[in-house]
Amino acid sequence: xxxxxxxxxxxxxxxxxxxxxxxxxxxxxxxxxxxxxxxxxxxxxxxxxxxxxxxxxxxxxxxxxxxxxxxxxxxxxxxxxxxxxxxxxxxxxxxxxxxxxxxxxxxxxxxxxxxxxxxxxxxxxxxxxxxxxxxxxxxxxxxxxxxxxxxxxxxxxxxxxxxxxxxxxxxxxxxxxxxxxxxxxxxxxxxxxxxxxxxxxxxxxxxxxxxxxxxxxxxxxxxxxxxxxxxxxxxxxxxxxxxxxxxxxxxxxxxxxxxxxxxxxxxxxxxxxxxxxxxxxxxxxxxxxxxxxxxxxxxxxxxxxxxxxxxxxxxxxxxxxxxxx
Numbered sequence: 001x002x003x004x005x006x007x008x009x010x011x012x013x014x015x016x017x018x019x020x021x022x023x024x025x026x027x028x029x030x031x032x033x034x035x036x037x038x039x040x041x042x043x044x045x046x047x048x049x050x051x052x053x054x055x056x057x058x059x060x061x062x063x064x065x066x067x068x069x070x071x072x073x074x075x076x077x078x079x080x081x082x083x084x085x086x087x088x089x090x091x092x093x094x095x096x097x098x099x100x101x102x103x104x105x106x107x108x109x110x111x112x113x114x115x116x117x118x119x120x121x122x123x124x125x126x127x128x129x130x131x132x133x134x135x136x137x138x139x140x141x142x143x144x145x146x147x148x149x150x151x152x153x154x155x156x157x158x159x160x161x162x163x164x165x166x167x168x169x170x171x172x173x174x175x176x177x178x179x180x181x182x183x184x185x186x187x188x189x190x191x192x193x194x195x196x197x198x199x200x201x202x203x204x205x206x207x208x209x210x211x212x213x214x215x216x217x218x219x220x221x222x223x224x225x226x227x228x229x230x231x232x233x234x235x236x237x238x239x240x241x242x243x244x245x246x247x248x249x250x251x252x253x254x255x256x257x258x259x260x261x262x263x264x265x266x267x268x269x270x271x272x273x274x275x276x277x278x279x280x281x282x283x284x285x286x287x288x289x290x291x292x293x294x295x296x297x298x299x300x301x302x303x304x305x306x307x308x309x310x311x312x313x314x315x316x317x318x319x320x321x322x323x324x325x
Contacts, residue, residue, distance in 0.1 A: 038285025048156030084189025
């Protein structure tokens with residue numbers, strides 16, 4: 001009787017159709033971040049006579065709007081486009097940059113080959129507002145340079161270096177961060193969020209919550225641009241962003257593990273995780289959207305499924321209807 005009166009929540013972020021206010025911040029000389037109230041963040045770093053851009057957004061049209069903002073500060077050409085990982089909202093706008101080189105982790109290239117098409121369809125259905133003019137996407141984005149551990153870009157002149165590093169598996173198998181040692185500024189991708197919920201549907205929760213975040217924290221950044229949310233300014237704010245991310249993962253692991261150990265179901269695990277996280281994180285961007293996919297992946301991981309099952313548009317709906325109705 002109770003279930004007949006329940007109303008399903010709108011699927012993922014399909015009902016989120018309101019544009020968010022974008023804020024461009026100059027973090028240091030030639031270092032830029034664009035945030036947008038919980039939408040995906042992007043950034044750029046000036047070399048002596050070129051630009052390195054970090055993240056590509058979901059479509060070329062969306063990316064060109066970001067580049068128009070950036071061109072108010074610099075006219076240097078984009079030499080390097082860095083992709084922190086393979087998800088569609090981070091990669092499919094790449095053609096707008098005209099970059100000489102597109103850089104990603106070795107495993108990101110493998111993931112694009114393995115599941116890029118399915119992820120494209122999945123994310124378009126989950127987050128339609130982010131895909132401004134989806135017909136402008138020419139196809140999957142393919143890195144032209146990949147690496148396994150560390151890659152350094154000499155910025156030229158007295159600008160120092162930009163260090164790209166793989167800190168371990170976390171949000172995906174192939175996450176990388178971009179680190180400016182001279183300024184102690186870190187572009188962390190979706191390994192760290194600042195006042196935004198975590199998406200963990202393709203994650204390795206136990207590794208992410210421990211060794212991977214330990215390596216990120218060891219950089220001792222003084223400013224951090226996470227995947228979503230406001231820029232963290234100062235070491236205290238950076239520690240808070242890292243702590244928020246670690247606590248979210250820790251709570252998921254604790255509650256899901258407890259339900260599994262007691263012989264419970266995935267639905268019960270979702271309810272327990274939701275109850276534990278909602279008071280702190282429930283009002284933050286994409287919380288309700290992410291959580292069913294987060295718990296489904298963690299349930300698989302704790303059940304011995306080493307690599308995330310591919311998300312398709314059909315599987316998305318099945319999981320959503322099972323857990324968020």
